[in-house]
Amino acid sequence: MKKFNVCILGASGYTGAELIRLLHGHPQASISHLTASRHVGRALAEVFPHLGEIADLELSSSDPSLIPDDTDVVFAALPHGASAKLIEEIYERDVRIIDLGADFRLMEGTYRDWYGDHPCAHLLENAVYGIPELSAARISEAKLVANPGCYPTSSILPLAPLLKNGLVETERIIIDSKSGASGAGRNPSLDLHFCEISEGMKAYKVGEHRHTPEIEQGLSDFLGDKVEVVFTPHLIPISRGILSTIYVNLSDSHGTRELLDVLGQFYRNSPFVRILPEGTFPNTSSVRGSNFCDIGARANPEGKTAIIVCAIDNLVKGASGQAIQNMNIMLDLPESLGLESAPLYP
Amino acid sequence: MKKFNVCILGASGYTGAELIRLLHGHPQASISHLTASRHVGRALAEVFPHLGEIADLELSSSDPSLIPDDTDVVFAALPHGASAKLIEEIYERDVRIIDLGADFRLMEGTYRDWYGDHPCAHLLENAVYGIPELSAARISEAKLVANPGCYPTSSILPLAPLLKNGLVETERIIIDSKSGASGAGRNPSLDLHFCEISEGMKAYKVGEHRHTPEIEQGLSDFLGDKVEVVFTPHLIPISRGILSTIYVNLSDSHGTRELLDVLGQFYRNSPFVRILPEGTFPNTSSVRGSNFCDIGARANPEGKTAIIVCAIDNLVKGASGQAIQNMNIMLDLPESLGLESAPLYP
């Protein structure tokens, strides 16, 4: 069985560690190179003791010339800006590239509005925004995939089929998202101090989170029509998990059963999207550690509005798991290869 | 200094324990009688070890004839139904009654729709729905106060002034609330098992929570006009705290500054409502253990919609603290007596 050689740029963060965990269980991937701006030269197990006996690797500097020639796939798990620059340097090589950062997700103008000038705008047109359930064909032919953000994944997956089928109005969609702390990365800061988060909760970046334009663009591109959302992220004292509660106006009178049927039909061949039975709603602890995306929905009695709830593990379906799902598609492997393990509960 | 004798019916739950904690620090209240359906005859410190050396009391049966004659105030912290029946039996006594349960919050028809037949409907017209910041005059003359639910408190306080001043439309108000587990009480159940809650989050009773009609009635009564809300509660792995994120349509174009000014002006004499500076939003850990209600708001750039966030401690401002605030007003004591302690952070 062919093994593909994988390189991870930025292996010392949470999404990097999660890529290593998942690839360790992937039968056709072999990690051959890891980089990290800190910890260069240290053994992986020193930085991540949980990976002792799992992956006997060393962290290299981020110098792209050190990436082995026989690399088949490069995952970039780097801060925005840094990612684009490194990818530009290796773009001409015969590799597939999956960027877990924000650099290739937005159109140039939108990127500039929210992040500033783009470091290598000429590559933007080649990048495919990679939600496998929506764009498998384009992903399979892409050289560069922009792996979606965690909040957008939990927002776009439940909304896309309902918009596409004309059940939901494109204006005044409200997305109230709650996330665990790992979504903010591993760099220490007062905001991420245990005592600041434990036994508390808060909204943050109210009306100004950078995932707002990503959600709007992702939905608009898929629908072929402009979609507007109000998006509010919250920080919840758990490590993993995003729960997005979405409030929509229905275009006509539609019942709960119809909403669930449309979702179920749309995702009937998607191994990772689970549409829950009527009357039940997702819990992030039911998807922890897995690539599942659980969705529940309920229309109001008049069928004029609906509430849709979506749960994912932000580090898996919201980051590293989805990246590997994209890799599988790019390499023409079964979509769920290496991602079949059951959620860790409790 | 006169001491008022206080009796607590249902002292073995979380709101009962919280009443005892707060009354222990109240200079003009003295707990003279505690009842509990379980633990009858046991010392309080056996049931609640944290109250050792704090309150040397015993738990009595719920027989109303045992309530001492010199009781000035009765708090009922009982399940709905049980509460109304006991209150009916003592109603003719010369006492003030504050019911922390749901029995006297709703009009009879609404009660029947959501809870079933009312156990003593004839007392309903005497009950005052007790949000002190909105109804102090009526509370001061009431014999029976219906202490508001935790979710309604966190919803009505931020919305009432904005509705009253005509800034917010009365339709399509979306209230996305997140609560800690103590709001569900102290009775063991699988849903409240530590492992079922820890490291997870979920929406529950989507579109069917009994606090929905309470919020709508509370706001409609205050405004004198019908208000409609969509309310979704969520369970978050903390013990104390409610965060309500509220999405409204503005009636005209209004800016953030204007929203905050109206709120600040309305609550300028309310010691427990803190309107946060522009650009900041509340965290439940900043109100923990206190009677504070923290509110932040932001209008969108066009001034057409706004997001309002409110944090309270569900056991204090959402239950026992507000009950004592009501007691203070009923007894003509300073509103904040016994409730001045600072939040416990972290």
Next chain:
Amino acid sequence: MKKFNVCILGASGYTGAELIRLLHGHPQASISHLTASRHVGRALAEVFPHLGEIADLELSSSDPSLIPDDTDVVFAALPHGASAKLIEEIYERDVRIIDLGADFRLMEGTYRDWYGDHPCAHLLENAVYGIPELSAARISEAKLVANPGCYPTSSILPLAPLLKNGLVETERIIIDSKSGASGAGRNPSLDLHFCEISEGMKAYKVGEHRHTPEIEQGLSDFLGDKVEVVFTPHLIPISRGILSTIYVNLSDSHGTRELLDVLGQFYRNSPFVRILPEGTFPNTSSVRGSNFCDIGARANPEGKTAIIVCAIDNLVKGASGQAIQNMNIMLDLPESLGLESAPLYP
């Protein structure tokens, strides 16, 4: 590749769910029958939503006559007493049995002292106490394996090699263990209510926990000499994980290096025991969801005493993972088959 048919008695608890999760990833096991005293007739995914799309099975009653004839392995994840009775009924069948409960762990006299009369004492002599790292040969030939308790596993694994090599005295061994809440099972009780556990910690059953005789017997049997321990369990607000901090007197002067070398040498062929480098100590979050057992040690400067720290996931190496490891050995499969996945961190 041959698939072995597996039956799980008591599938609705945490160890049952964990068996299903792990067996789902086992290439040579196929779950053919699940029983539960509650939820009979319900689909597994109703009881455990995280297992939706993972295992399409139904829960049967615990009637042993319903266990399919072609069953190869029976796991019993039942309360003590119930387990022994069911096992007695199926013992004559051509199956291998692994009991995750306490019924077959202790000698009859000790069992009586701590649990009462044994329900089927005549089977006791056939049962093998199954710590694979210590008793692989006997396990491979056993028909009935008594899977060790979580606390004993975390105590015996670090101590056995040091006692066997004569480095540690057999008296006055102090084991201070801290456990997450899942070790207490899934039945609701006030002690396991989220609010009673969150943000707190306590010792429990001080001087009287039933795992004390199991630890002593396990170590004494292995050493061939009487070993005495003081064991104190603690409840910590996490779901999974046991950390045992062990204080021993050294028999002579021994250094940290020597202790670690003896441990490393003893477990050099054990895929799940990781001896940490000098100066580092385990964290339960580094073993979560995995079958690893991490051990660190430090002797005092004089070499007279030592502190040994051991971390396991109580539901995996402390229960279901170890049970599958035992199954692998009984079926002559590779010891780590189906148990290779990396820990879930963070």
Next chain:
Amino acid sequence: MKKFNVCILGASGYTGAELIRLLHGHPQASISHLTASRHVGRALAEVFPHLGEIADLELSSSDPSLIPDDTDVVFAALPHGASAKLIEEIYERDVRIIDLGADFRLMEGTYRDWYGDHPCAHLLENAVYGIPELSAARISEAKLVANPGCYPTSSILPLAPLLKNGLVETERIIIDSKSGASGAGRNPSLDLHFCEISEGMKAYKVGEHRHTPEIEQGLSDFLGDKVEVVFTPHLIPISRGILSTIYVNLSDSHGTRELLDVLGQFYRNSPFVRILPEGTFPNTSSVRGSNFCDIGARANPEGKTAIIVCAIDNLVKGASGQAIQNMNIMLDLPESLGLESAPLYP
């Protein structure tokens, strides 16, 4: 009623914030000056939103010349080293000084062994090690009190009476302590990142924590004889609370009843030490937010060894609460003034 003017050096950390919280409820203290190395010139409520409407103060630079002349009491809540230098500069003023750091707790030689050269060793002989239950007389006359560390407080209080009465041997005392994260302070670091702590636990500084000599010196000084301890701290995913489980050899045969009687008798006039009934043991959630120290004990059946468990809130009895208790004694106020509030549970 006279108000004493209080200054807090280092008000932007957790112990600083806790001093402000507690002093807010103290009837005879008035905070007149706050310093912080960061945040100079900012309003307190910006740095600590929970203190909005509680304390309308600004943070000043740490320049000692800015401390108002009419200051009666100075609390230093600073890192070791920094504390001693500032205290030296103000020592000649007519103020009482309470240092919450480590600078004045140890004898010079011991300090040097564990921290390095002492910044102002000449003041050491004037400092009184301030455990109020053990040294009230000396504290009442002290100008400079060294407030004990959190771990030492939880270790010395339960052991001192048992050693003094000759029940416990002075050698081979094992102290296994578990602490919440706030004990490590508010400075961000990877070790204190939410995701690194949540759902995990670990021992740290095994055999080398700086509180070891403080415990030994505190006990030895009190007993007048050399006491030796083995001390292991652990980090537990809670914010507040220390639980110390202590293993001792008894000097003769002693029963549980006798141990508890000696403790109860010793602390009969100490308002904050609660000796729990036989068969019960402390939980940190029963002391949270309060100055209580809860102690339980059990001797083994032969009366040769015992397990003693002690719980405190590390920020209150382990730091700021004890500091205020010391202040009360120094100012000849009632020992428990401002510290009477009940624990916050749940």
